[in-house]
Amino acid sequence: MIVSPNDLGFNEPIQGIILGAHGGVGEALAHHILAQAKPNRLVLTYRSQAIEAFVDHPSVHQYKLDITNESAWQSFTQALAINQQKFNLVFNATGLLSRTGNAQNSKVQPERALRDLSFEQMTEVFAVNTFGLGLALKYLCPLLNRRERSIFASLSAKVGSIADNRIGGWYSYRASKAAQNMLLKTAAIELARSHKNCICVGLHPGTVYSDLSAPFTARVKHTIFTSNESAQHLTKVLQKLNSEDSGHLYSWDGSQIPF
Numbered sequence: 001m002i003v004s005p006n007d008l009g010f011n012e013p014i015q016g017i018i019l020g021a022h023g024g025v026g027e028a029l030a031h032h033i034l035a036q037a038k039p040n041r042l043v044l045t046y047r048s049q050a051i052e053a054f055v056d057h058p059s060v061h062q063y064k065l066d067i068t069n070e071s072a073w074q075s076f077t078q079a080l081a082i083n084q085q086k087f088n089l090v091f092n093a094t095g096l097l098s099r100t101g102n103a104q105n106s107k108v109q110p111e112r113a114l115r116d117l118s119f120e121q122m123t124e125v126f127a128v129n130t131f132g133l134g135l136a137l138k139y140l141c142p143l144l145n146r147r148e149r150s151i152f153a154s155l156s157a158k159v160g161s162i163a164d165n166r167i168g169g170w171y172s173y174r175a176s177k178a179a180q181n182m183l184l185k186t187a188a189i190e191l192a193r194s195h196k197n198c199i200c201v202g203l204h205p206g207t208v209y210s211d212l213s214a215p216f217t218a219r220v221k222h223t224i225f226t227s228n229e230s231a232q233h234l235t236k237v238l239q240k241l242n243s244e245d246s247g248h249l250y251s252w253d254g255s256q257i258p259f
């Protein structure tokens with residue numbers, strides 16, 4: 001079936017995967033795509049809790065996936081490969097900035113100063129924001145359509161821009177997102193050879209009301225978006241991109257953020 005370009009710029013129906021679809025931006029994007037683009041298939045992954053709203057949706061398939069667990073990636077991608085259909089959209093909406101502590105784990109808190117750095121915390125933040133994304137690239141890029149337009153987008157963050165770092169702090173989060181940007185850039189170079197119409201990019205959603213941002217929004221002076229507004233901004237950005245734009249980091253308004 002050929003349809004007019006949908007709001008992600010595809011001429012064909014979307015076969016998509018959203019990682020971290022239980023998160024604020026991930027779930028809003030899933031709602032947006034289901035309402036606007038009528039995908040053939042939308043695979044949603046979650047770590048702790050399936051997304052209630054989509055349990056009976058005929059186009060939605062939900063999988064539990066911890067993106068830091070490589071054997072879980074193997075099982076997940078084996079399950080996806082069963083019907084041999086290729087995907088044209090992968091959107092990574094997972095991320096870690098902070099976490100309250102519990103009996104098993106100490107809390108994760110963005111560092112204000114060097115004295116706050118700990119190996120354990122750096123490892124956990126990098127595991128989600130960097131290594132998990134690396135595994136997503138490894139396991140999902142082979143499932144992307146090689147000939148037609150395809151998108152691999154990952155929610156990075158402006159604070160991961162080394163060039164833009166003026167106020168410091170948040171060492172692990174900043175560094176893990178900067179390293180994520182390098183993984184995306186490097187993958188974009190490789191994908192340009194094998195998937196000529198692929199767009200592999202990082203996205204900064206702006207500041208968005210969500211569990212991730214909630215502890216840190218009290219003193220924010222600029223506009224904070226709802227997750228629905230963010231999903232709309234990000235789809236508009238992706239709609240305008242083509243393969244020549246691959247390998248960069250884009251803000252919610254479409255501007256390029258220097259690495």
Ligand SMILES: NC(=O)c1ccc[n+]([C@@H]2O[C@H](COP(=O)([O-])OP(=O)(O)OC[C@H]3O[C@@H](n4cnc5c(N)ncnc54)[C@H](OP(=O)(O)O)[C@@H]3O)[C@@H](O)[C@H]2O)c1
Binds near residue numbers: 097
């Ligand atoms: N919100 C903002 O202002 C803002 C600004 C700049 C960049 N970003 C980026 O945007 C992305 C989405 O953020 P958000 O605001 O939507 O945050 P969120 O609501 O906290 O969503 C993050 C999601 O990541 C999932 N996740 C964490 N670790 C995971 C793991 N090991 N395996 C699988 N899933 C995992 C969480 O799963 P659980 O539900 O199980 O915890 C959660 O659903 C993040 O990468 C963030 O860095 C956000």
